[in-house]
Amino acid sequence: MVQEVTEPITFGVDLGGTKANVVLLDAVGQLLFSRKSLIPVSKDPDQVLKHVKNELNECLNKTAYKASAFGLGVAAQIDSEGFVFGSPNLGWQNFSLTRKLESLIDLPVFVTNDVRAATWAEWQYGAGKGVDDLAVVFVGTGIGGGVIANGQVLAGCNNSGAELGHITLVYDGRKCRCPNKGCLEAYAGGWAIAARAQEAVNENPKKGDFLLSLAGAVENITSATVAQAFHEADPLAELLVEQTGKFLAAGSVSVVNA
Ligand SMILES: [Zn+2]
The missing domain is CATH 3.30.420.40 (ATPase, nucleotide binding domain)
Incomplete structure (x- = not known):
């Protein structure tokens, strides 16, 4: 049940290795509409982003809302300008995701790593609301993490800070999928x-x-x-x-x- 809607309304997209989840949110993080879909099997960036754009249009067609900005979290190593260095799940590397999206979507665009986006959301709207220091651990097939320190998202070297899944738990322990051993x-x-x-x-x-x-x-x-x-x-x-x-x-x- 949607309570009173606070403007501005924005698009949020969670883009994973096989699925895209598109949502419309209001200014206080209230979920107004949500739509999940499978991305094209080829995972070709142009096709995937075209698919995302179609999903946005579907969201607008199915609701009476107007969005004023667009944010996307993707399972990728990505810099603060939205340049993708690599994404093992999508097979993407070395292109500006921000630029591609800006050419397709007529809204202000912001892209970041999916775990970082989730950390930010947890900080703004979830368990970490109102605090200046927060660590978030996401357990799935892999383990991701994010850190808020002194009221800022920890970026780290190459914008890939807080890889909490790869802290060493056991010296010379079990082989990880990263090059190290003994990771959490x-x-x-x-x-x-x-x-x-x-x-x-x-x-x-x-x-x-x-x-x-x-x-x-x-x-x-x-x-x-x-x-x-x-x-x-x-x-x-x-x-x-x-x-x-x-x-x-x-x-x-x-x-x-x-
Ligand atoms: Zn590891």
Whole structure:
């Protein structure tokens, strides 16, 4: 139920490796309209951005709102001018996303990294509202993070500060998907939970019976399988979730102390 709408109204887009989520927000962050879609399979930047533009038009057609600015968060390494250095999820590299969008969309454009955008939103409208210092950890397939320090988003070198998923939790520990070992993500990211579960089942197939029965084969066990088994009180899944909680807690303590 939409309360009184505070102008100006803006577009927000969360652009991931397979999906685009377009929303209309008012000036106090109230969600007015939301629309999710799959992006073109080719992931070609021009096609993807054309798709985004069509989605914006659909949003306006379906509502009576008028937007006065456009912001986009993308899973990419991107500088403060909106130049994309690289995006493993989209296969994009080395072009100005801001410039491409400005040529397509007749609104002021702002683009940034998706995790940074989410950090900013959490600071402005969520758990961090009203504070000057905030650390946010986002757990998904990978682990992302953002930091607000002294009332500013921490940019860091190359605008890629606060990679909290890649703080070292264990010296010479589990191999991460980044070039390092022992990162928080290598223990508590979704892909790592799946890997730890598969190892545990291989080590002790009897204990892994239930996970195996859900997934059909060891290599099909994912973090979702672990979650499902956890909800059905499987002891191995309970152990894996408890350990994951401890890894996340240890990582979070390091972040808070840093
Ligand atoms: Zn790492």
